[in-house]
Amino acid sequence: MRRRYEIHDEQWEIIKDLLPSERKKQGGRPAKDNRTMLNAMLWIARTGAPWRDLPEYYGSWKTVYTRFRRWQMSGVWEQILEHVSIEPDFENVMIDATIVRVHQHGAGAKGGKQFQAIGRSRGGLTTKIHAIVDALGNPLRFELTGGQSHDCMTGYEMLKSMELTGTNVLADRGYDTNAILDLLQGQQANPVIPSKKSRRVQRDCDWWLYKERHGVECFFNKIKHYRRIATRFEKLACTFKAFLTLVSIMIWMA
Template sequence: MLKDHQWDRMEPHLPGKRMDPGRTAADSRLFVEAVLWLARTGSPWRDLPELFGNWNSAFVRFSRWSKSGVWDRLFATMADEPDFEYVMIDSTIVRAHQHAAGKKGGCEARAIGRSRGGLTTKIHAVVDALGNPLRFILTPGQVSDITQAEALIADLPADHVLGDKGYDAKPLREAIEGQDAVPVIPPRTTSPQVPCDYALYCERNLVERFFLKIKHFRRIATRYEQTPRAFMSILCLVSAFIWTK
């Protein structure tokens, strides 16, 4: 799945290189390809094709990198030139497979909740003016979008913040204006009617397109990972992959 130019961007930011302290990793490119293959197909780890090597070794390495924050740092590094003319916030719900729901700790701690679709996780995301991802927050599926909005946009130097009517709330508008940005959020019919740049608001389709892109990866369209950390790691790798295309 990785083209040469994509790997050339990723490789310097992954551990296990010859100049790094400790053990040199065995074929990091093949390993990243393996995780991307699993993310695309939604297959169990045990079904990893032999050409990628031992499935358990790949799983242990993925988990180790996840715990040490390698995937998060890779995503942050790839997202190096965002377009802050405006940013868009939205959320999407993914169904949690029964395999994701069996770990101890409670559904809230694992970002799994019950909504109309059953066991679900909600991905809250903010993207830049080109539709590239900048930040994610995971919550149980029934959590309202507005509760995560301020955390999503915190410290982003955007000129405008676009959101749908679900983000129509006075505290959020004030938070956006407090960051020297302009809220582009249509008011609800039951709320005070405030100005909205509807021509710019039409650009909000880019965040919807981003959700379509990541849901081409079946391991994101359906959550199989038991821990939020592992699911976020898949999100970060796929998002880094999108940034390098």
């Protein structure tokens, strides 16, 4: 019987061959199967519970955590996301950012918060998720920064890494900078970005097309259904990003 939050059979068939095989160590206990481990990770992501509170039917929480970190460090999550994110709809792409609060358990990592995408903004310690989604609201790129960082600076670097020829790029006024507009013009993309109030010359904006920008807001709503994303409990940015990648995989397969 499939429990709540667990992966469907059709979804499992898509990704099962991309997960590393777990071999039994000589003289040790048989390794838990990957599907059980993945379901345990999804339970943690959806509930936001501490690893130690993992239900016993998933096995040892240490085993699940170790495998989650092993897959994160070996790049398994990125490989799966690349595999499932086929045929994105590039008619429109939308870029935006959202802030998540950092739980007190998420602070204090070695090296300081500046190295772990944690900053201080109006809401206290926060992390900002920058994301680019396609016309259907599926994630194409995402980056983590401290909550105080400017959207346009990270947005410029993300857009620069993409091929956007002939694409409508939808964003709010926070991305109305000369650097971004020049970048999109050079890529022959169509910026659908309202002018800042401070601009002397207000550019025309296709307000009907701009309404489609809700797709990136819907993406943020979806990922925040997972409490491990809605509040950051992870000390390390790489671990938090691994959960974000896992959730993005589930969105692509939904």
